[in-house]
Amino acid sequence: AAKPSFTAVGQWKEIRRRKRGMSLVTSRAAAAAAFRDVSRLIRQFARQESDSFSAFREVWSALSFSKVHYARPAGEDGRRFVSRLLAFALAYVSHGHSYFVRLGGLYALYTLHATQYCALRARCRVT
Numbered sequence: 394a395a396k397p398s399f400t401a402v403g404q405w406k407e408i409r410r411r412k413r414g415m416s417l418v419t420s421r422a423a424a425a426a427a428f429r430d431v432s433r434l435i436r437q438f439a440r441q442e443s444d445s446f447s448a449f450r451e452v453w454s455a456l457s458f459s460k461v462h463y464a465r466p467a468g469e470d471g472r473r474f475v476s477r478l479l480a481f482a483l484a485y486v487s488h489g490h491s492y493f494v495r496l497g498g499l500y501a502l503y504t505l506h507a508t509q510y511c512a513l514r515a516r517c518r519v520t
Contacts (some may be wrong), residue, residue: 395449401408403425423501424464424465424474426464427461427478428477428478429482430458431461431482431501431505432454432485434452434456434458434501435498435501437495438496439494439496439497441493443495444492445495446500449497449501455485458504459508461478462509462510473515475505475506475509475514475515476515476516476517479502480517482501482505483498483502483517483519484498485497485501486499486519487490499519502517502519
């Protein structure tokens with residue numbers, strides 16, 4: 394079984410120890426790690442050179458990527474944090490990247506939006 398990709402693994406263990414629920418990471422370093430991990434997710438998907446969503450889902454699951462939402466710094470609004478993640482993933486959809494990186498960015502947008510925990514979901518406009 395693959396280990397989660399998060400560079401702030403110690404932060405995740407602390408979250409589990411504190412409480413099973415919506416615990417938050419208090420450091421901005423963990424939030425920065427979440428953005429690096431979005432890049433890693435997209436790069437790993439692009440290396441497979443597959444255009445199927447099921448291949449992306451396999452990478453997402455292998456990295457336990459739904460936990461990325463726990464990297465929200467304490468005090469930051471959940472919707473704002475997800476909006477920042479979505480904007481970061483949207484940057485990979487631009488024409489300056491390869492087809493598989495752009496597709497990975499699009500799939501990341503979809504799954505980040507679908508797995509967010511906020512009552513009012515963050516929106517991302519793609520035109």
